[in-house]
Amino acid sequence: MVSVEREGEQKRSLSYRKNKCVGCGICTDICPTEALRLGPLVPIARGLVDMDYVNVDKNKCALCGLCAASCPFEAFEFKIDDINIKEHELYPKWTSKAEIDEEECLYCKACETACPRDAITVSRELPERSKLVVGEIEINEDTCIHCGICEEMCPADAITMNNENIEAPEISVDEDKCVYCLICKRACPVDAIKAACRSCSYGIYEINPEDAETKGYSFIDEDTCVNCGWCQEICPVDAATVSKPFEGEVIFAEEAECKGESCHACMDVCPCNAISLVDGKSVINPKFCILCGACAKACPQDRIIIRRDKINMENVRSKSWQKQIDKLVGVESK
Amino acid sequence: MPVEIDMEKCGQIKDCPGEGLCIKICEQGALIEEDGKLVIIPEKCDDCDLCIQNCPNQAISKKS
Numbered sequence: 001m002v003s004v005e006r007e008g009e010q011k012r013s014l015s016y017r018k019n020k021c022v023g024c025g026i027c028t029d030i031c032p033t034e035a036l037r038l039g040p041l042v043p044i045a046r047g048l049v050d051m052d053y054v055n056v057d058k059n060k061c062a063l064c065g066l067c068a069a070s071c072p073f074e075a076f077e078f079k080i081d082d083i084n085i086k087e088h089e090l091y092p093k094w095t096s097k098a099e100i101d102e103e104e105c106l107y108c109k110a111c112e113t114a115c116p117r118d119a120i121t122v123s124r125e126l127p128e129r130s131k132l133v134v135g136e137i138e139i140n141e142d143t144c145i146h147c148g149i150c151e152e153m154c155p156a157d158a159i160t161m162n163n164e165n166i167e168a169p170e171i172s173v174d175e176d177k178c179v180y181c182l183i184c185k186r187a188c189p190v191d192a193i194k195a196a197c198r199s200c201s202y203g204i205y206e207i208n209p210e211d212a213e214t215k216g217y218s219f220i221d222e223d224t225c226v227n228c229g230w231c232q233e234i235c236p237v238d239a240a241t242v243s244k245p246f247e248g249e250v251i252f253a254e255e256a257e258c259k260g261e262s263c264h265a266c267m268d269v270c271p272c273n274a275i276s277l278v279d280g281k282s283v284i285n286p287k288f289c290i291l292c293g294a295c296a297k298a299c300p301q302d303r304i305i306i307r308r309d310k311i312n313m314e315n316v317r318s319k320s321w322q323k324q325i326d327k328l329v330g331v332e333s334k
Numbered sequence: 335m336p337v338e339i340d341m342e343k344c345g346q347i348k349d350c351p352g353e354g355l356c357i358k359i360c361e362q363g364a365l366i367e368e369d370g371k372l373v374i375i376p377e378k379c380d381d382c383d384l385c386i387q388n389c390p391n392q393a394i395s396k397k398s
Contacts, residue, residue: 040355040388048358259382262362300383 003056004063012063013079016056020223021075022271023053024292027067030324035060036067041298045268065091070313070325072096072245072292073226073271092316092325096227096245100218104239107216111231111240116273116288119224120231124216128176131211134203135180136196137173143192144171150184150193159184228272228288246291246329248308250284256303258282266295266304335396336364336379337386339372343393346370356385356394 005013023044028036035057043049054075065085068078069092078085085091100111100120107124139150146169151159158177163169180197199207218239220231231240252258260280267275267282274288275295284295284304296304308329316322347354347367356372357365364378365385372393386394 040352040390042384043352043355043359043388046359048355049352259380262380263382263384265382265384300387 004058004061006063011079011081012065014056014061014063014065014068015077015079016052016054017075017077018052020073021053021071022073022226022292022294023269023297024073024271024294025054025297026293026328027054027071027076030070030328031067032064032324033060033062035062038297041269041294042265045298066321066324069321070328072290074223089315090317092313092321094245095312095314096243098220098225098227098231098240098242100220100231100235101239101241102217104237105216105218106237106239107214107218108236110234110236111218114230114234115225116228116230116271117224117226119221119226121219121221122216123219124214126214127212129179130176132199132207133179134198134206135178136194136198137175137178137180137184138194139171139173140192140194141171143190145190145192146171147189149187149189153183153187155179155181155183226271226290226292228274228290230273230288233287243312244290245312246308247310247312248291248306248329249286250289250291250295251305251307253303253305256299256301258303259301263300265298265300269294269298335381336374336376337381337383337394337396339374340393340395341371343391344372344389345391345393347372351390352388356389359384359388 001015003014003016023038023041025038028038037055039051039053039055040049041053044051044053065078068076068085072094080088107122109122112120112122146161146163148161151161156177156179158174159171161169161171180195180199182195182197185193185195227242227244229242229244232242258281260277260282264277271292271294272288272290274285275282291306291308293306296306311325311329313325316325347370354367357367362378362380364375366373366375386396
């Protein structure tokens, strides 16, 4: 939805994208004309009110595009003559990003589970079980009394008994499912099952290692990813790499008292699932924090201070923009 | 110290732009509705100040 649009020498438009906004307030801090106002963060995050995190005052907005360029979440889309400044060579670019190395990925899905934005999809194709075992199995229909003990015991559900016709019951083994564990053979009361497992001993050489590989793909949705670092931290083979939008640290104001369970405003607004309560006080894990500042804005006790040392953005060509963007860095902003 | 409500600014809950947002946001149950008006139960207030921060009428405060 276009928030502001004007045509002059150029056509410029600014669109707010609610689904990408986390309510951090970077845009409201940076807007040179005070055209952006932050809504009630905590009630919105808790779903108590249905409002946008950010409101744009059309009359104040100068359509400069600074908000769109400085939003790490791309919650504002700014277009000049229908070209998104994200694609425009003259405008700044974030260097923060998250990637999964397909060569290294084992498709374990740990990142998919951990991602607080549900931005990761791991799709995998498992190897065929029958190609990973070697053996033989045969049930002697003449000896078999069709008691069904083997069917009940088979851990792989490979044995099916059909005794609809009581005169001529049938029993069969699905060799795609059978893993030659030999439980059926041992449990059969009439020794009707002949089975052997050759997976250990020399049979292992008959198994093609390629048949044992799990194939698949992992995908990070850039639209929802906030570069929090959960995937990087949780990946057991270091296949995920994340670079964050800011470097710096979170400081807690000593004189302020955290109200913990009564409040937990910071936890509710954090887009990174980086905050937890330890001994009744909120603690921010720097591994997952992106220093967006939503928690600092939400804390009614003003206990959280964000200190950004570096902003991972390049190609800031305008001095006045650099000056404005630098306001996010180096200072202890509330 | 529990919060204080400015009844003039608060008015009737049915007129509240946040539809009684303070009651919903207070997880201690310290703010309740009685006869259409906001009432505080001081002993339940934990001083988290979420109500002060989020009241659309700026009707809740603390004595400084």
